[in-house]
Amino acid sequence: MENGPLQLGHVTFTNRLxxxxxxFAANTLIPGMLKAxxxxxxxxxxxxxxxxxxxxxxxxxxxxxxxxxxxxxxxxNAEQAVRIARIAREAGCGDFIKIEVIxxxxxxxxxxxxxxxxxxxxAREGFxxxxxxxxxxxxxxxxxSAGAAAVMPLGAPIGSNRGLETxxxxxxxxxxxxxxxxxxxxxxxxxxxxxxMEMGADAVLxxxxxxxxxxxxxxxxxFDLAVKAGRIAFxxxxxxxxxxxxxxxxLTGFLH
Amino acid sequence: MSFYAHVEQYGxxxxxxxxxxxxxxxxxxSLAKDKLGPVDFLNLLSxxxxxxxxxxxQKAHRLTIQYFGKTIQLFIPLYLSSHCSNQCAYCGFNRxxxxxxxxxxxREIEAEARAIALxxxxxxxxxTGESPFHTPTEYLIQASECLKRHxxxxxxxxxxxxxxxxxxxxxxxxDGMTLFQETYDPEVYRRVHLAGRKTDYRYRLDAPERGAxxxxxxxxxGALLGLSEPRREIFHTGLHGRYLENRYLETEVSISLPRxxxxxxxxxxxxxxxxxxxxxFMTALRLFSPKAGITISTRENAxxxxxxxxxxxxxxxxxxxxxxxxxxxxKMQQSPxxxxxxxxxxxxxxxxxVAGGYQPVFKDWDAIV
Numbered sequence: 001m002e003n004g005p006l007q008l009g010h011v012t013f014t015n016r017l018x019x020x021x022x023x024f025a026a027n028t029l030i031p032g033m034l035k036a037x038x039x040x041x042x043x044x045x046x047x048x049x050x051x052x053x054x055x056x057x058x059x060x061x062x063x064x065x066x067x068x069x070x071x072x073x074x075x076x077n078a079e080q081a082v083r084i085a086r087i088a089r090e091a092g093c094g095d096f097i098k099i100e101v102i103x104x105x106x107x108x109x110x111x112x113x114x115x116x117x118x119x120x121x122x123a124r125e126g127f128x129x130x131x132x133x134x135x136x137x138x139x140x141x142x143x144x145s146a147g148a149a150a151v152m153p154l155g156a157p158i159g160s161n162r163g164l165e166t167x168x169x170x171x172x173x174x175x176x177x178x179x180x181x182x183x184x185x186x187x188x189x190x191x192x193x194x195x196x197m198e199m200g201a202d203a204v205l206x207x208x209x210x211x212x213x214x215x216x217x218x219x220x221x222x223f224d225l226a227v228k229a230g231r232i233a234f235x236x237x238x239x240x241x242x243x244x245x246x247x248x249x250x251l252t253g254f255l256h
Numbered sequence: 257m258s259f260y261a262h263v264e265q266y267g268x269x270x271x272x273x274x275x276x277x278x279x280x281x282x283x284x285x286s287l288a289k290d291k292l293g294p295v296d297f298l299n300l301l302s303x304x305x306x307x308x309x310x311x312x313x314q315k316a317h318r319l320t321i322q323y324f325g326k327t328i329q330l331f332i333p334l335y336l337s338s339h340c341s342n343q344c345a346y347c348g349f350n351r352x353x354x355x356x357x358x359x360x361x362x363r364e365i366e367a368e369a370r371a372i373a374l375x376x377x378x379x380x381x382x383x384t385g386e387s388p389f390h391t392p393t394e395y396l397i398q399a400s401e402c403l404k405r406h407x408x409x410x411x412x413x414x415x416x417x418x419x420x421x422x423x424x425x426x427x428x429x430x431d432g433m434t435l436f437q438e439t440y441d442p443e444v445y446r447r448v449h450l451a452g453r454k455t456d457y458r459y460r461l462d463a464p465e466r467g468a469x470x471x472x473x474x475x476x477x478g479a480l481l482g483l484s485e486p487r488r489e490i491f492h493t494g495l496h497g498r499y500l501e502n503r504y505l506e507t508e509v510s511i512s513l514p515r516x517x518x519x520x521x522x523x524x525x526x527x528x529x530x531x532x533x534x535x536x537f538m539t540a541l542r543l544f545s546p547k548a549g550i551t552i553s554t555r556e557n558a559x560x561x562x563x564x565x566x567x568x569x570x571x572x573x574x575x576x577x578x579x580x581x582x583x584x585x586x587k588m589q590q591s592p593x594x595x596x597x598x599x600x601x602x603x604x605x606x607x608x609x610v611a612g613g614y615q616p617v618f619k620d621w622d623a624i625v
Contacts, residue, residue: 023325025613050378050408050619073619076473076506104505106547159323212321 004236006180006202008149009016009095009128011067015040016197017227018069018182019220020207021058029216030061037220042066043098043205045073046088059093069130071098078117085122097122098152098184099131107159112139116146123147132184135169137176144179151177152184152205155196159208161188164195174200189224190219197230258462259499263440265493272296278302297494300540301487309536316539316568318400319546326614329549329571330606331379331411332372335398335580336360340385342452343437346480346516346523348592349385351452358533358580365399369406371584375575375602379409380617381434386415386453393421397428404429409621411474413604415453416463422470431621432474433467434551434598435460440492441484441556448483449560450514464496468504473621475500476551478512481537486489486515492538494544500543510549510571511541516554531560535567542568554578556595561598565612572616574598574605 006013019039021030036041043239048058049070062068070088075081077107078101099116099122115131116139123129127147133139135153143151153170156162163186164170174181180202187193206223213219283305284577286296289422299305323552334624337359341603348355349546360368380403384391395480396414401411411432422433439445445457454460464475477496479489490513515529530536538550551571552564561572577583577591600608606616 023321023327024615025326026610026615047408048617048620049623065600103506105507106501161322208322208325212325 008044008130008180011069011096011128013203014041015224015227016203016231017193017220017224018043018184018203018205019210020044020070020205021062021211022207022208023211024216025254027058027061027173028055029211030058033210033220034063034066036217039220040066041069041096043069043071043207044093046070046084046091046093047074049091049093052141061131067096069098070092071095071100071132072118073100073102075114075118076103077101077103077111078114078121080119081114081118085118085127086125089127093184095126096128096130097131107170108172110134110154110177110250116142119143119148120146129237130182133168135173137169137172138171140177140181144177147255148179149186150202151182152182154185155183156186158185160186161209162186163192164199167195169221170196170201191224194230194233196239197227198233200234201230257503258458258466259496260458260461261463262495262499263442266492269484272284274298275302275304275487280304280307283308284598287315287543292503294491295413296497297540297544298491299536300543305425305540306536309532309539312536312539312543313567314585316542317566319431319542320550320568320570322551323445323547324348324570325615326564326613327378327396327617328569328609329573329620330377330602331409331571332375333381333573333576333578334365334368334372334403334552334583335383336365336577337384337387337391338580339387339390339492340452341388342386342454344452345448345450346525348379348481348594350472355595359384359387360399360445360581362398362402362461364581364584366497367584368581369403373406375583376606376618377575378493379406379411379621380407380433380575381411381413383413384422390604393417393424397424400425400428400430403557411476414459417483420471421467422467422472426471427560431463431472432476433522434476434478435463435474436478436480437461437493437496438480438514439483440489441495445483465503470502470508472507474508474549475504475509476510476512476549478514478551481513481529481534484527484607486527486529486533486537490541496543497541497545508549509545510551510553510555512553513538513543513555514555514594517557517595535564538564538568554598555594557597558600559603562608562612565584565609565614572605572609574600575602 015038021044036083070093072081072084100112114123132152140151156165181197183201184205188209210219282299284300316424338357400534448454516525549570550570552571554576
């Protein structure tokens, strides 16, 4: 298989590592991290953007050429997510929107039902919608029909660094979705990102693990390499794991 | 159901005996756990755990970075009124105190808001004493609407209210509330709250829950450390936080650890909390509630606050005046509610956070809702 680019809406991505702007010790670390990781898309919470005050504007740290993925963090229902998306577009943040509807501050689980409602509305309005969801196949198919540009299942709760706890559910999405599957949340190590890509995920989004590393640039580079390695392995069609070493044809060799 | 049932549950618990019996092994076991129960929390609050302070600090640091990143959310307090009908033994606004009292007019609030906005602050917390005559609900709603025009986030630290009143403020743009129980010990509570509505322990205890039901996104609780035995107070504060977290999934819970400082006047608290104990309590809270915000006010001095960055803190007030108004006009001589010891302005606090390797966050909320 060929390692082609990833198409989302009208934008083509050659790098399959998406990043985030939260939790950095300083916004000044973001441009270097983006350069080192090669990431071509970065998500930012609209609620963090401050264009009115004296304090710095986070958008000033995102270089041209990197696609902005505003997210609806803080939305508790579909209506609020829709409103945030519209404000983001009006503020010049582009057509991409990551829908994040969270009603549970304890585990930060996405509300799939409200996310679907918001997707239906925003896709109709021409947004390139990337919904953040719990991996659920029937829901993913409905998101597809509603016009989502991708689905973004969580690997583990946001910021938990627990990796691909939902692996088998994500595998079902990868097998059955027509839109790209981007693993978002929970990935704490480059090896976990590589594992997601080996499974056939189309991209991963990593924020906490990069932003809170003592050297975010180096960690960004590590994730980039891991994503690339995982992608190549997937395309090269990994051999299925087996329980132990085996002779090539112990039972049927005599037939040849 | 109310958190009161939990307070009652520990009413006869022999805390001193428990603390005495905590072994090093018990502390280590609790330290190693991902999810701490109440007994683990007590182990970490015990005098024995003080020997494990560095390990507690390291873990608190790691968890805070994981869940909050290297960031500190900044907010600024604005006192609207020092009129108060309560008689709290420790408070500068005590009705028996012969002080000049003021309540800002809406025009004055507007002027204060403009002046504060110039500092770059985007999250504001407004405070009052408890005087339904001087600060009725309608006044508070108008004040909220006024402040909402100037700030991304408006929170309240006022007297406890009914759920319907909280809802009214919520609709006027308030998104968070701070309310300290002062002390979870009903007996001590009775002793220091001598008159006024605040004498009602239960009404205050249940107020954060009413606020959560009214839809505030952020609820900050705490005990005024020094009034009663502090390990018990922190224990109950942590349990109260967990109670709210478990029942109101939509609510972000934050915890403050206000303690009396040495500059304060006539009231002599029964307990003094030294810096080492403060850090033990704060890191124990972090380990017990990894996702709860921890708010540190300007009661703590600059040098200490700069160290707390690495020990679990997530929210700082800055540039605070604890007398009524004070930002727009030259400060008039008036009595503060409490004495601040970090007197740096907003820029200086922000610069110290940056120098410490953290990002001061001026805005992380927009009440688009």
